[in-house]
Amino acid sequence: MVRAGVGRRLLGPGTRRPRSRTAAGRADVPPGHRQGPVRAAGRGGAAGGSASRPARRGHRRRRATGGHRGPGWPVRRRARRVDDGDADGGGHVTTTAWRADPYADALRSGQGPLFLRRRDGGVIPLEVERWCETPDRADRSVLGRCRGTVLDVGCGPGRLAAALAARGRPSLGIDVSPEAVARTVRLGGSALCRSVFDPLPGEGRWDTALLIDGNVGIGGDPAALLRRLRRVVARSGLLIAECVPEQVDERCEVRVDNGRGALGEPFPWARVGARALTAHASRAGWNVTERWTLHRRSFLALAPAE
Template sequence: MTLPVTTAPHFGAGGGSPYATALRSGGGVLRMVDHDGVHGAPVELARFLAAADDADRTVLVRAEGAVLDIGCGPGRMVRAAIVAGHLSLGIDVAAAAVAHAHAQGLPVLHRSVFDPVPREGEWGTALLLDGNVGIGGNPTLLLARCAELVRPGGLVCVEAHPDPRRDRGFRATLIDHEGRASLPFPWYEIGLNGLRRRAQDAGLQVEETWSQDERVFALLVR
């Protein structure tokens, strides 16, 4: 039985579908623009489509048990977790990303983290990388959902914004170099300072933080 996928606006969907177009064409750089017209960091699809890098591997060496990659995109971390010996599953709301992962034979489901997920409460580690702590525009709600998905003592690994003071929600639009734009969707950027507070509110405790190649991570424990 196929479960319904959440239909709320999400990362790069609708409009000119720049995210889907970039995935199908094998890469490209998108820009995330907020509702005030402020341009954020570029979204480099080549990294999503490439193999896991050194920073990604610092996450996997800390992972325990079965790994759930939330907002997995084309599936690089799903593949890397399997290679590292973990049972792994990815979930994503972008049909193009799921299709790309399926073409590689990767176990990825087309659904939202807020929809029913297999093995709820049993995952050893949940991943929120590549800014995916912004999913839904409410980090506390998202982290609380992650706490439901992992087992007692389970881990949630979050990639935080490099600026520890960043703590802002906004409506974002993805735009590519040809001007194709997505529909607006809720998003959030949060650094370590705010993440610590939100984690506690969600029933999680920060066990460790680290950085690698200008990326910042936090390991949370249920």
């Protein structure tokens, strides 16, 4: 079960709490796809370059933990990243990325504008207002397919995590943005300030995992992300992933941009359509069991391959 409120815990068999230690923030990027530190951002607006369809929110690699203390797992606890061999590569990078002020400010206000700006000047709009509203019909089509315990990867401001909690569904959101985690908690959801590439509670036992709002782009390598989640979800579990409506398969370097001169640091991102996601999933050990589109948003349900 999930207990609401600050300091709540996610309770259940096999869920354990690791010790924590301080470490520099890390990009939520599979090792081997890291970027180095960047120069201070200059001023500039969102104009210029071509705009893509909206991307969603993501999160970056965070802190480190180890060991076990018992069945409880506190909200907003920070953790150690997965060892290099477990995260499909090696190395890490220190960056603000999704913890930069433009993103946190947008979540606090519940309003944009906010973009991911490519190196070529093109922008990918971020749907901050929708993320901060209650679940729409497309979101509810995802919520209705969730079963058992649910892990919301890159939960953002928490609309899905809070809705799952309101339905009595044992669930946990993870996000590397402290502001996103705090907002999720205020809405009544459970959340950890954690990267998907860090050790997670209940690994291998989650019944459902969510990659909604474009979070299949986390780390800039969909195949690596899907391989990671193959180890997080139970063998009988389900992964629901949202993809872009277009048939694209692209990787790019982006920065969070509020259109008023404030920029985050660069990090790798990915955008994939249904065809590309199906191919990446197959290589990562998943089978597509269902596809649907609602309100111009496209989703795939994936099950672990035997």
